[in-house]
Amino acid sequence: MSGGEKEAMAEVKEWLAKTFEGAGKSVPEFEYTPRSVKHLNHLMTLSKAKDEAARLVARDFRLKSSEYRSQAARIREILENLGLAQESLPSNVVTSAQVLANVANLLNIRDTEMSSFLVAMGDISLRKTEVEEKRAEVNKESKLLLDYTRKAIARLTYLKRTLAQLEDEVAPCEAQKESWETNLQVMAAKERQYNQQCDNYKRMLDRSGYNPEVSHGILVEMAEHRKELEKKTKPILDTLRSYQDLPPDKALAALAIEDKKRQYADAEKYLEDVLQSALASSE
Known part of the structure; x- marks a missing residue:
């Protein structure tokens, strides 16, 4: 085994040990072959890349969460100075604000401006129109498929009925075929007999000096x-x-x-x- 392969095996063993240790389990026993080491090295590279991406995303989320908490504290302070703190507001106002916030979250908008709601509602209307058009197309296709299915079922029923009729006619047809084969054999025998008689008559005419x-x-x-x-x-x-x-x-x-x-x-x-x-x- 070369030095590069030994180094790759050591890295793989270290990564496996850390990964299973984090899960509270021991590394299972298996044979380290160049193929398995290569495959595990590839998995290790992908895992490290995904872990790094997850760490970056988590750090960004933590930073945004901290910013949102700071902004929320500042807004709460401003509202308290204005006498608009949540504790001092009537319950119906709080309920309306919560409903407005829930609707904003549902519409995936970042503020509660009327223009943002109108834009979101227009977007929803467009989506609704697209969905209705797609639903109409799907209904049309469903009707066509249903029509094709009915025709296929009718044709299948006809084919089954025809097959049953043909199966019922097999025995008479076989009997008629056997009769035709017997008649054919008789006719073939008659043909041979007539050909022999014709040859005999030709020889008789030749002996009698017949002139055509x-x-x-x-x-x-x-x-x-x-x-x-x-x-x-x-x-x-x-x-x-x-x-x-x-x-x-x-x-x-x-x-x-x-x-x-x-x-x-x-x-x-x-x-x-x-x-x-x-x-x-x-x-």
Whole structure:
């Protein structure tokens, strides 16, 4: 421990001893460490500064008290010489003077002049006005806070009622959710089944040689052309059937057959041209 620390510890011990001795107690036992000595040294400095300030204030108060006593004695002497001593005054005058003094003390004025009372009363009136204004502001704020509180209570009541309603709806909603989950699983299974069937149908169409270019409209158009071709070939077929009943004439029969074959070939060529044009237009 350095010399400065030892000197600070000695000062602290001396100060503690004087302080506890003044209070009639002994200094408690504790370990003097550099940290505790530093802290106690700081407290000692503050304590000495406050003690010195208190001594100065007390001395000033004693001086003022002595001055006031001297002034009171001088004023009492003057009043006695004038025959206005307190003992010679009527009781009502003494009472009035005491009341006047009490009012002066209450208004915190140093004399009992009328102007001092007026100034003090004006100051009190201003303070009263400020207090009334502050009270009005506080009342206004209180009303606003009360309104906010009422609204908050109403909202809290509504939220509690809504919460209770939601809690009552939890069980039905959970049941409905479970139903939806079951339906969703069924729909997912159906979707997988339909996708599998769709894939099977696509493979079947591929095996059968299905051409996506042949649409429903083209098939309808081909059916109409087929009906028209049947109408054209029906008379030829009827004629050929009628030839079966003719007498066997080889030359005439050969000529008739060749003519019908030519007509039938023309009809087939016409049907093929129609189909080719329909396919070309669809592309």
